[in-house]
Amino acid sequence: MIVELMTCTQMLLQPTTILGGITVFIAYQQWKTNHNKLKYDLYKQRYAYFQKLKSLIETASHASDENTLRDAPELKSLPDWYIETTFIFGYEIKKFVDENLQLINDKRDCYGELQDDYRSIEQKKELRQKIRTINNKLFANCYKMLPLKFERYLSLKKIK
Secondary structure (H helix, E strand, O other): OHHHHHHHHHHHHHHHHHHHHHHHHHHHHHHHHHHHHHHHHHHHHHHHHHHHHHHHHHHHHHOOOHHHHHHOHHHHOHHHHHOOHHHHOOHHHHHHHHHHHHHHHHHHHHHHHHOOOOOOHHHHHHHHHHHHHHHHHHHHHHHHHHHHHHHHHHOOOOOO
């Protein structure tokens, strides 16, 4: 009688154990899928931000007057995506973005000062030289520094 009871209990426990194992496996697969989806969504956001920032810096480095800088669509939409900087990347990238925005504002100011009639020829030469220096910095930031700064955020292997 005791042997039959043990056999019966063992028969009931085996399917339960198997079902429990299957449930754990399914739960793990769902967690892993959701985790990968989150990483992918974060990657998409970061890549879109990278593209916007690159476009902004390119536009600013190629702008030839104050109006082009003021009317650039990338600058007009800046408040919408600038807020996300710290959340998506952290303070390192926010600092880099702030430095580039300062360069763009300095360039815009230089173009505004160039339009002033009371400036001497020498002052205008200095302003043009300052604009060239800013353009060189923006160009270097866009094509050299930007990919380096964003590398760890856009590498699929390193996404956190």
